[in-house]
Amino acid sequence: xxxxxxxxxxxxxxxxxxxxxxxxxxxxxxxxxxxxxxxxxxxxxxxxxxxxxxxxxxxxxxxxxxxxxxxxxxxxxxxxxxxxxxxxxxxxxxxxxxxxxxxxxxxxxxxxxxxxxxxxxxxxxxxxxxxxxxxxxxxxxxxxxxxxxxxxxxxxxxxxxx
Numbered sequence: 001x002x003x004x005x006x007x008x009x010x011x012x013x014x015x016x017x018x019x020x021x022x023x024x025x026x027x028x029x030x031x032x033x034x035x036x037x038x039x040x041x042x043x044x045x046x047x048x049x050x051x052x053x054x055x056x057x058x059x060x061x062x063x064x065x066x067x068x069x070x071x072x073x074x075x076x077x078x079x080x081x082x083x084x085x086x087x088x089x090x091x092x093x094x095x096x097x098x099x100x101x102x103x104x105x106x107x108x109x110x111x112x113x114x115x116x117x118x119x120x121x122x123x124x125x126x127x128x129x130x131x132x133x134x135x136x137x138x139x140x141x142x143x144x145x146x147x148x149x150x151x152x153x154x155x156x157x158x159x160x161x162x
Contacts, residue, residue, distance in 0.1 A: 083130075
């Protein structure tokens with residue numbers, strides 16, 4: 001009789017297509033997509049997009065991708081960084097500035113595999129506190145801030161389980 005009930009959990013896993021025993025169903029993923037623009041006298045000055053992806057479980061990783069553009073600022077940006085608007089004195093992530101022959105101001109990717117510490121970024125960005133700050137050489141406008149707003153959010157899911 002006990003043998004009959006012992007197979008119920010295995011049968012449940014098989015019927016739900018959750019491939020837990022093969023290791024495919026041992027992690028979760030979530031992601032955020034963000035964008036922002038800043039205008040100068042009604043004309044776009046700069047725009048930014050960012051994606052944050054996270055895995056947890058048997059596979060643990062966080063990664064961030066960004067793109068910052070702005071024709072009027074190109075060639076005048078000295079540095080770029082991601083900051084928390086509630087603590088603008090602290091740089092969360094330094095974003096490299098593209099060379100003059102590139103169209104974008106900054107474009108890149110980083111993650112925990114590369115040694116970046118992205119802990120807590122999800123909470124800051126999901127709360128609408130993320131801002132990309134550009135330091136420029138424009139007199140009277142030495143700093144340009146691009147507030148990031150969530151455009152898409154996917155909460156924790158198990159991608160290989162149905």
